[in-house]
Amino acid sequence: MLVTLIRRYSKPYLPQIVAVLIFQLASTIATLYLPSLNAKIIDEGVSRGDTDFIWRTGAMMLAVALGQVLTAIAAVYFGARTAMAIGRDLRRSVYRQVSSFSAQDVNRFGAPTLITRGTNDVQQVQMLVLMGLNFMVSTPIMCVGGIIMALREDLSLSWLVWVSVPILVAVVGYLVVRLMPLFRSMQTKIDAINGVLREQIIGIRVVRAFVREPYEAKRFGDANQDLTAVSVKIGNLFVLMFPAIGMILHLSTAAVLWFGGQRVDSGDMQVGSLTAFLQYLLQILMAVMMGTFMAMMIPRASVCADRIGEVLDVEPSIHNPVSPVVPAEKKGRVEFRDVTFKYPGAEAPVLSNISFTAEPGKTLAIIGSTGAGKTTLVSLLPRLYDVASGSVLLDGVPVTELDASEITSRVSAVPQKPYLFSGTIEHNLRFGKPEATDEELWEALETAQARGFVEEKSSGLDRRIAQGGTNVSGGQRQRLSIARALVTKPNVYLFDDSFSALDVATDARLRKALKAKTRDATVIIVAQRVSTIADADEILVLDNGRIVDRGTHDELLETSPTYQEIVESQLSVEEVA
Numbered sequence: 001m002l003v004t005l006i007r008r009y010s011k012p013y014l015p016q017i018v019a020v021l022i023f024q025l026a027s028t029i030a031t032l033y034l035p036s037l038n039a040k041i042i043d044e045g046v047s048r049g050d051t052d053f054i055w056r057t058g059a060m061m062l063a064v065a066l067g068q069v070l071t072a073i074a075a076v077y078f079g080a081r082t083a084m085a086i087g088r089d090l091r092r093s094v095y096r097q098v099s100s101f102s103a104q105d106v107n108r109f110g111a112p113t114l115i116t117r118g119t120n121d122v123q124q125v126q127m128l129v130l131m132g133l134n135f136m137v138s139t140p141i142m143c144v145g146g147i148i149m150a151l152r153e154d155l156s157l158s159w160l161v162w163v164s165v166p167i168l169v170a171v172v173g174y175l176v177v178r179l180m181p182l183f184r185s186m187q188t189k190i191d192a193i194n195g196v197l198r199e200q201i202i203g204i205r206v207v208r209a210f211v212r213e214p215y216e217a218k219r220f221g222d223a224n225q226d227l228t229a230v231s232v233k234i235g236n237l238f239v240l241m242f243p244a245i246g247m248i249l250h251l252s253t254a255a256v257l258w259f260g261g262q263r264v265d266s267g268d269m270q271v272g273s274l275t276a277f278l279q280y281l282l283q284i285l286m287a288v289m290m291g292t293f294m295a296m297m298i299p300r301a302s303v304c305a306d307r308i309g310e311v312l313d314v315e316p317s318i319h320n321p322v323s324p325v326v327p328a329e330k331k332g333r334v335e336f337r338d339v340t341f342k343y344p345g346a347e348a349p350v351l352s353n354i355s356f357t358a359e360p361g362k363t364l365a366i367i368g369s370t371g372a373g374k375t376t377l378v379s380l381l382p383r384l385y386d387v388a389s390g391s392v393l394l395d396g397v398p399v400t401e402l403d404a405s406e407i408t409s410r411v412s413a414v415p416q417k418p419y420l421f422s423g424t425i426e427h428n429l430r431f432g433k434p435e436a437t438d439e440e441l442w443e444a445l446e447t448a449q450a451r452g453f454v455e456e457k458s459s460g461l462d463r464r465i466a467q468g469g470t471n472v473s474g475g476q477r478q479r480l481s482i483a484r485a486l487v488t489k490p491n492v493y494l495f496d497d498s499f500s501a502l503d504v505a506t507d508a509r510l511r512k513a514l515k516a517k518t519r520d521a522t523v524i525i526v527a528q529r530v531s532t533i534a535d536a537d538e539i540l541v542l543d544n545g546r547i548v549d550r551g552t553h554d555e556l557l558e559t560s561p562t563y564q565e566i567v568e569s570q571l572s573v574e575e576v577a
């Protein structure tokens with residue numbers, strides 16, 4: 001996956017990559033040339049006292065060094081830009097893919113891991129690309145070129161290369177093999193800590209309410225400790241790695257000076273050649289080390305690439321039809337025909353044989369015990385999930401044959417757990433209709449009984465909303481999200497238990513105002529409170545995923561034992577109160 005991913009995402013940057021490789025090549029050749037020039041200055045200039053030669057060769061050395069620096073800077077600069085661009089493209093792909101996921105696809109992975117995959121995992125692949133662009137050309141050329149140049153200086157010392165390089169490879173290789181599984185498990189630990197953190201931050205109020213701080217702190221502490229333990233193990237190996245490498249470099253230097261010194265002493269080698277040989281050996285060892293470091297990043301990046309690939313390879317379970325149908329009319333007529341639905345992995349269906357029609361200008365209510373399937377039912381219209389059998393029709397066309405934009409232009413849903421985005425009230429209200437005028441926003445707020453609390457603060461529509469809407473009350477959040485739906489003026493309104501946080505009087509006022517504004521629209525209300533739906537044109541009583549009774553409030557009071565039970569339970573509560 002790693003190779004496929006890098007190949008696919010580096011394609012648009014081929015010219016930059018070629019430029020980086022050319023700069024790397026030039027820089028490496030210059031680096032390899034410098035020690036031999038240095039040797040010449042010592043052997044042919046200094047020892048013979050030829051100042052002219054020293055000046056000329058010195059100037060050339062300076063020019064080569066300057067060239068080396070400039071090409072190295074250019075290589076690193078373009079390399080970094082290319083790696084960052086590849087990382088950006090990869091992140092964008094993950095984001096787009098996740099955005100196209102249905103609720104079902106998101107549930108399959110879980111939000112924390114999707115966030116880690118789109119950020120940390122992409123970062124690991126990006127780092128490997130960066131290292132690759134920096135060392136892909138220089139490492140092999142430096143190794144082979146360094147060996148050739150060193151042997152040119154002195155053949156009889158070559159055994160030092162054959163001994164020191166394998167020792168370095170063996171030591172670093174051993175450590176890399178020990179590091180690989182640790183890097184693999186580190187990625188999972190990061191996922192785990194993200195999951196715990198996310199859950200605790202989102203559920204902070206519940207944690208406080210149930211005085212679960214010590215338990216949650218322990219849960220976080222354990223996850224944190226796990227991650228720390230792996231990081232410490234990795235750190236320990238690194239602590240070993242650097243002195244080991246340093247030791248090999250110093251021993252090699254000492255060996256070159258010892259054996260080379262003897263050859264200089266016996267007149268078989270010149271001092272300049274010895275200096276050059278030493279520099280080449282160090283260059284070879286450095287290149288081997290960098291190559292091994294790069295190799296060390298491969299397993300971790302490979303795990304990350306697999307995880308990214310898993311996300312990118314998912315065929316979203318819900319996609320737009322290839323040739324969408326445009327309905328002849330735009331009225332908002334909703335029809336469920338013998339709909340059955342089952343959550344993936346669940347044994348039994350959550351909804352069975354659901355059939356009903358909701359007409360424009362009418363209010364259809366759905367009531368039923370908790371877990372009866374009400375939220376699931378209303379999720380099928382905006383295609384958060386697709387039915388297992390039967391069909392859901394909007395203006396006479398199955399929703400599976402409609403373009404997503406056709407559905408969103410007709411249907412506005414107020415979910416059971418309303419979500420507000422960070423920004424201002426105005427920004428939230430314009431979410432579904434950016435071009436809405438201020439008058440339209442105030443009108444929607446008025447209908448949703450939210451005008452009062454928005455006007456109360458001098459900031460009005462500019463009042464800041466925190467992520468998720470956590471800085472307004474539950475009832476205010478519900479009313480703002482009702483107003484957000486009203487601004488779009490859809491043909492179908494879906495209210496999923498959207499009045500539950502309102503007091504009975506506000507609930508009644510809101511429904512009265514709503515009635516006037518939604519005269520031509522289809523209104524589907526899911527509610528727990530009988531008073532909220534008593535005046536609906538039709539009420540469906542849902543029990544265990546089936547419609548057990550239907551009719552108006554008065555009819556159901558006569559005929560439906562389940563409805564009577566719900567009414568009685570609520571009356572007694574009110575009476576007790």
Ligand SMILES: Nc1ncnc2c1ncn2[C@@H]1O[C@H](COP(=O)(O)OP(=O)(O)OP(=O)(O)O)[C@@H](O)[C@H]1O
Nearest residue numbers: 107343346350368369370371372373374375376377
């Ligand atoms: N994402 C999911 N995956 C699997 N099962 C689910 C999922 N969401 C809901 N369910 C199950 O489907 C059934 C119906 O859930 P649903 O949320 O539709 O009920 P509801 O009538 O809206 O309940 P409430 O009034 O409590 O909101 C429940 O048994 C629930 O456990």
